Amino acid sequence: MWDRNRRNMLGTVDDMPQYRKYMTQALELAHKGAGWVNPNPLVGTVVVRDGEILAAGYHDRYRGPHAERMAFDYADEHGVDMHGATVIDTLEPCCHVGSQLACTDLILSHGITRVVVGSIDPNPIVAGKGLRILEENGVEVVYDVMRAECDAINRHFFHYITTGMGVRTKC
């Protein structure tokens, strides 16, 4: 489990307004998946460098691309160089190969240098491992940015993934 007391990851005071601005946009994107992603979480991602949004994405349907994948696919298709950019993510990036490749691999292979996260993913196969992998590979990690807002949009997912009950509506 990710030890949230291990270090103060809240970023510098100067960075916080910036992070909040982009996290608000990532939250707006995440909401677009409402009604489509169940039992998966709502997730939004914005990729920024020097105040410019390079790409963005959201989880738009169950079994569809993860939010990060949508943003990186856009960048790849449009020849956008992501080196040195910051990923702002409402949810910790996944680190497992599930219906698609791990988002942590995408982040590392695109030269991202900082990842700013709202919620830690309570899914036991992630649960802090995503952040740890990024950090071990030299990516600066900032978390708990607008955590209350990011946790709130996924309260049903959090309940389902930690108890196995309550969200799945179809087999």
Ligand SMILES: Nc1c(N[C@@H]2O[C@H](COP(=O)(O)O)[C@@H](O)[C@H]2O)[nH]c(=O)[nH]c1=O
């Ligand atoms: N949708 C989503 C994440 N969802 C995470 O992945 C799990 C589902 O994996 P899969 O079945 O492969 O889609 C889900 O339970 C949650 O832990 N993670 C992310 O980084 N970004 C996303 O957009």
